[in-house]
Amino acid sequence: MILAIALAALVMPGVSGAIAQDGQPDPQMATPKPRAKNPVAVFSGIDKITGRITSFDVYIDETVQFGALQVTPRVCLTSAEGEAERTDAFVQVDEITLDRKIQRIFSGWMFADSPGLNAVEHPVYDVWLKSCKTDSAVPAPAG
Numbered sequence: 001m002i003l004a005i006a007l008a009a010l011v012m013p014g015v016s017g018a019i020a021q022d023g024q025p026d027p028q029m030a031t032p033k034p035r036a037k038n039p040v041a042v043f044s045g046i047d048k049i050t051g052r053i054t055s056f057d058v059y060i061d062e063t064v065q066f067g068a069l070q071v072t073p074r075v076c077l078t079s080a081e082g083e084a085e086r087t088d089a090f091v092q093v094d095e096i097t098l099d100r101k102i103q104r105i106f107s108g109w110m111f112a113d114s115p116g117l118n119a120v121e122h123p124v125y126d127v128w129l130k131s132c133k134t135d136s137a138v139p140a141p142a143g
Contacts, residue, residue, distance in 0.1 A: 033080035
């Protein structure tokens with residue numbers, strides 16, 4: 001049992017209650033650093049018909065249309081300073097159908113370091129998370 005806990009501490013640094021190599025609780029590993037919330041998510045999308053790739057910024061809780069898709073990030077998180085780089089976003093994507101109905105085609109986490117894992121795949125458009133940032137050249141929404 002102790003070996004399993006020690007192994008988990010080596011494999012998963014930052015896990016609460018991690019044990020250092022000397023068998024004592026490691027205060028640095030016991031408390032993960034909070035992740036930073038960012039106001040802007042950066043996406044890339046491809047139109048498979050034209051082959052054109054577009055990068056676009058979206059403010060959190062705002063919706064941007066990319067082709068027939070509406071992309072709405074709900075949160076965009078980056079690692080704390082000094083932690084391994086990790087960027088994740090919770091995103092909802094709706095499709096506007098030919099009969100003008102809105103249909104949710106994706107609701108979940110996207111990971112910038114694994115774009116193929118949870119990218120939105122559509123017959124015409126693909127969308128994936130690239131990064132998060134604190135500001136954008138796109139004007140902030142009024143409100």
